[in-house]
Amino acid sequence: MVVVEQLRRVYGHGHSAVVALDEVSCAFEAGTFTAVMGPSGSGKSTLLQCAAGLDQPTSGKVRLGETDLGALSENARTKLRRTRFGFVFQAFNLLPALSAAQNVALPLRLAGRKPRPAEVAQALEMVGIADRADHRPSELSGGEQQRVAIARALITGPDVVFADEPTGSLDSATGREVLRLLRAVVDQRAQTVVMVTHDPRAAAYADRVVFLADGRLAGQLERPSADAVAARMTGLEG
Numbered sequence: 001m002v003v004v005e006q007l008r009r010v011y012g013h014g015h016s017a018v019v020a021l022d023e024v025s026c027a028f029e030a031g032t033f034t035a036v037m038g039p040s041g042s043g044k045s046t047l048l049q050c051a052a053g054l055d056q057p058t059s060g061k062v063r064l065g066e067t068d069l070g071a072l073s074e075n076a077r078t079k080l081r082r083t084r085f086g087f088v089f090q091a092f093n094l095l096p097a098l099s100a101a102q103n104v105a106l107p108l109r110l111a112g113r114k115p116r117p118a119e120v121a122q123a124l125e126m127v128g129i130a131d132r133a134d135h136r137p138s139e140l141s142g143g144e145q146q147r148v149a150i151a152r153a154l155i156t157g158p159d160v161v162f163a164d165e166p167t168g169s170l171d172s173a174t175g176r177e178v179l180r181l182l183r184a185v186v187d188q189r190a191q192t193v194v195m196v197t198h199d200p201r202a203a204a205y206a207d208r209v210v211f212l213a214d215g216r217l218a219g220q221l222e223r224p225s226a227d228a229v230a231a232r233m234t235g236l237e238g
């Protein structure tokens with residue numbers, strides 16, 4: 001499980017300092033799906049980036065199980081990120097010159113492993129695009145590109161998949177497919193998903209929604225319905 005304790009992230013200094021996260025404490029239990037929501041600028045991406053070890057908090061702690069990410073060297077943190085975390089972004093972030101299969105295999109190569117064709121094929125199979133293995137990203141639809149990105153995130157068998165607005169660039173039907181896949185990652189593989197979203201309907205796929213406002217925790221909702229999430233968001237934005 002990932003635990004953040006009294007996380008604080010300040011950008012800049014002096015008069016221009018922005019407190020993006022202000023003493024946020026929160027646990028992402030293993031085998032659960034959490035959505036992070038809040039108004040624009042409330043600190044959602046910053047929380048995700050810090051929890052995933054991509055950004056360093058100004059103060060506070062991030063733990064993966066017993067491991068304190070802040071106590072690791074940059075190299076050790078990078079290694080941990082590559083092996084135990086997977087990432088999915090709004091803009092897919094696939095490498096345009098590589099085929100779907102090569103994109104999926106990339107995290108294994110970065111981890112110093114030679115990918116076995118069978119494991120790459122299996123990952124593509126899992127997200128339902130085995131027949132697109134040799135296509136470049138430009139030859140794939142947005143939904144297909146995001147499936148490739150999810151296969152890439154899963155190939156190392158990570159403990160946690162961090163997704164920042166994974167449906168933000170997709171139409172709602174394609175977005176639902178991606179959300180069902182993320183749900184399956186939790187239900188069938190017992191991995192953990194943490195997803196930033198603006199969409200109450202997307203958040204309703206999660207087990208729990210954590211709300212942020214002005215860099216602070218502003219409540220949570222278990223077994224969220226889209227209506228309950230939307231009502232809570234209206235309250236925060238009002």
Ligand SMILES: Nc1ncnc2c1ncn2[C@@H]1O[C@H](COP(=O)(O)OP(=O)(O)OP(=O)(O)O)[C@@H](O)[C@H]1O
Nearest residue numbers: 011012018020038039040041042043044045046047
């Ligand atoms: N690199 C940076 N330098 C300075 N300020 C930053 C930086 N990144 C984020 N911020 C500020 O920190 C605050 C939180 O930003 P963050 O991107 O985490 O919010 P968010 O909730 O994800 O927003 P959005 O929904 O608009 O993507 C904002 O006020 C933002 O302007």
